[in-house]
Amino acid sequence: MRKSRMFYRMLVSSFQLRKSRMLIALLAIIVGTAVISGLLSVYYDINVKMGMEFRSYGANLILTPSSDSQQNVFPESTAQEIAGVFPQQNVVGYTSNLYGLVKINSRRLVVVGTWFDQISKITPYWELTGTLDTDRKASGTAFVGKTVSDKLGYKIGTVLPLKDEVTGNEQKVTVTGIISSGGTEDNQIFINLSDAQKLFHQEGLANAAYFSVTGEGIDAAASTINVKYPQMELSPIKQISGSEAVMLKKISSLVYIVVVIILLSTLLCVATTMMTMVMERKQEIALKKVLGAQNKALSLEFLSEAGVLALAGTLAGLFFGYFLAQVIGQSVFQSAISFRWAVIPLVTVTALLVAGLASLIPLRSVIGIEPAVVLKGE
Amino acid sequence: MSILEITGMSKKYGSLHALQDITFSVEPGEWVSIMGSSGSGKSTMLNMIGLMDKPSTGEVSIDGIVTSSLSSKKLTEIRRDKIGLVFQQFHLIPHLTALENVMVAQYYHSMPDEKEAAAALGRVGLEGRSRHLPRQLSGGEQQRVCIARALINYPALILADEPTGNLDETNEKIVLDLFQELHSEGHTIIMVTHAPEVGELAERQIRLEYGKIREIRVPGKILI
Structure with a gap:
């Protein structure tokens, strides 16, 4: 068996064993990425949409x-x-x-x-x-x-x-x-x-x-x-173009604030879940250390789990985010929001960064686990 | 050359002397049991020999490698390459099958080899149980998986911490028979136990008391 296959097997079985915890972290990422991708899609379209809205106020x-x-x-x-x-x-x-x-x-x-x-x-x-x-x-x-x-x-x-x-x-x-x-x-x-x-x-x-x-x-x-x-x-015509600029600035600020809040709450949720998983797996981690696993290898395993969660969450989040954008587009501008390819790498990188950051504290705990203490059950 | 050489080893936790001035060596193919009552320092000594902890003073050499000044990364490498560990509580990964539990040791050592892992399970009489999860195995079977895992990377030294402590009489006999077989094949075994009947199977018994060597006995003879 190749090393990569064993790595994949361990990863999959880890997900299977902790379905409910993984699901919580996955849901947090899905909700986070859906809202962020939806808002970003709206944000990218907002200049056009607001421009059209403001054109109903006449010449500018x-x-x-x-x-x-x-x-x-x-x-x-x-x-x-x-x-x-x-x-x-x-x-x-x-x-x-x-x-x-x-x-x-x-x-x-x-x-x-x-x-x-x-x-x-x-x-x-x-x-x-x-x-x-x-x-x-x-x-x-x-x-x-x-x-x-x-x-x-x-x-x-x-x-x-x-x-x-x-x-x-x-x-x-x-x-x-x-x-x-x-x-x-x-x-x-x-x-x-x-x-x-x-x-x-x-x-x-x-x-x-x-x-x-x-x-x-x-x-x-x-x-x-x-x-x-x-x-x-x-x-x-200042009344029109000025209002348009002010409105766009306000909406941009609102989008930034909402995105930051969503990112923070996702970060918190994923970090808590990862931390709980580390606590639950202390014995497994200690045993792997005894068997010769270096901290780097163990960190890679945890980061891979976080990465898989982030990618799966992003995939679903982008899907739901697109529909969220359409709901916002129809209810606010009475028109569809165009799909923006730029949202995909942006949201994916953000989700991976959030998952990576959320893993930092749990990773410190992984590194700090003492096999002699944990395996004696003290 | 001795497989294990301990010279003037002491371990202090704050003001508590867990081990004091321990000196002994273990030769290739020897079976040594470390005995003593609870709190005598058996487990502390096992942690030192297994390179899971460092002595406060003194030296531990494994297969000629002096370990006291080595980094934790290097100690992990030596443990991986030279030592096979068997625990009282088995410590199998619950979501991996018996076969995969053995392969985990190969994975962190070099390369997982399914055939070799299956052969190791066969060696401990578990050919038909390789696809079972730990929860589907009896205590004795779990301990045998643990022994197969300890053997898979051909360690110079097998360290067993109360390997029969959680087993019933039948399974205890199966596991001890296995250790006797391993010994007869030339494996070096250090076994920590509080059970005299288990300790007596060894060629040499080291009795600890309050962190000091109280007695070293070979069959029919007390050396110290």
């Missing part, structure tokens, strides 16, 4: 002419160029806006030219009644803010005669929808950007552009773009 970047440029407008093509700087899959949407004052039957109101097709992406939190003509080339339609609608009686179907006092241009638009945002937009009238450009005689120009972008490094990207376009200023 705003582009305006820089304070040095002396201009309050810029070519609308610039917004397209800047959107192209970000990875395409990260750009949820963007729009160029042109603002102006119009007179409607002696009342002055703010009119915003925008791309109707981007409203659901840039301001998904708006409540809209009616229909939007999402064709950018369409002309002659408008939707009005709720306050304007309530105060001035503009309803769906009302025709509004818009007049720019500066250029004297006039255009009639029909109200097709009413929006409610709870903000300044409730006092504004929205028309197609091309209609606004004609009305205010600002063809191809815009005052501001809004971007909704996911992914990391938005601040850094904004800085790069600002260097490349010195006449423009791209700034994160």
